[in-house]
Amino acid sequence: xxxxxxxxxxxxxxxxxxxxxxxxxxxxxxxxxxxxxxxxxxxxxxxxxxxxxxxxxxxxxxxxxxxxxxxxxxxxxxxxxxxxxxxxxxxxxxxxxxxxxxxxxxxxxxxxxxx
Amino acid sequence: xxxxxxxxxxxxxxxxxxxxxxxxxxxxxxxxxxxxxxxxxxxxxxxxxxxxxxxxxxxxxxxxxxxxxxxxxxxxxxxxxxxxxxxxxxxxxxxxxxxxxxxxxxxxxxxxxxx
Numbered sequence: 001x002x003x004x005x006x007x008x009x010x011x012x013x014x015x016x017x018x019x020x021x022x023x024x025x026x027x028x029x030x031x032x033x034x035x036x037x038x039x040x041x042x043x044x045x046x047x048x049x050x051x052x053x054x055x056x057x058x059x060x061x062x063x064x065x066x067x068x069x070x071x072x073x074x075x076x077x078x079x080x081x082x083x084x085x086x087x088x089x090x091x092x093x094x095x096x097x098x099x100x101x102x103x104x105x106x107x108x109x110x111x112x113x114x115x
Numbered sequence: 116x117x118x119x120x121x122x123x124x125x126x127x128x129x130x131x132x133x134x135x136x137x138x139x140x141x142x143x144x145x146x147x148x149x150x151x152x153x154x155x156x157x158x159x160x161x162x163x164x165x166x167x168x169x170x171x172x173x174x175x176x177x178x179x180x181x182x183x184x185x186x187x188x189x190x191x192x193x194x195x196x197x198x199x200x201x202x203x204x205x206x207x208x209x210x211x212x213x214x215x216x217x218x219x220x221x222x223x224x225x226x227x228x229x230x
Contacts, residue, residue, distance in 0.1 A: 006157075042223070043118075043119075043223040043224060044158070044206070044208075045221070046218050046219075051217060090157050090158070092157075094217070100163045100170050100171035101148070101210065101217075101219070102148065102160040102163055102171060102174070103148075103150075103158075103219065104160070105150075105157030105159070106157050107155070107156055107157045108155075108156070108157050
């Protein structure tokens with residue numbers, strides 16, 4: 001069975017500083033990778049995804065993630081965070097060769113941006 | 116179009132009672148998923164519908180949990196003889212079969228508390 005590990009449960013960071021959220025998955029097969037964000041009192045929203053092609057994917061609000069097959073990682077980064085980036089971030093994986101479309105999530109990383 | 120909606124937003128019940136949680140997916144989405152998110156954890160897959168049929172119910176924890184989607188749209192998650200350990204946020208998501216099939220759109224969730 002697949003598993004996803006988010007090594008940091010909480011990441012405090014000052015406004016305008018960079019942030020990196022680590023995500024590692026356990027799978028020997030090709031996978032699809034996702035980052036979801038959950039803002040306070042809101043539902044999960046897709047931030048970005050990797051399906052194939054370029055290993056660097058970007059979101060519209062300045063986040064980027066790089067797929068590293070050899071390290072089975074999909075770390076999320078932002079060079080300069082805003083207060084509004086305060087949220088919980090979830091990494092998820094899906095096996096495209098498996099029947100169904102279920103996502104396996106990590107435990108989440110709570111980002112608190114301080115002024 | 117509206118997003119995924121879930122009712123009720125909160126449900127408090129007593130141990131041993133029966134509860135039903137409803138999910139209204141995005142119009143036209145044929146795939147529907149239920150996940151459960153316990154406090155401090157990432158969402159865990161429960162069941163996946165493609166149309167009216169449950170294509171993958173491998174995540175249902177035991178036979179007290181059951182879900183239906185009789186007309187291929189609205190889905191109901193049913194929990195019999197609730198236990199305190201069932202307390203969690205139950206999330207519903209839907210996705211299309213078109214070009215964006217990999218993106219699951221999540222509802223706000225139903226927060227279930229079993230006393």
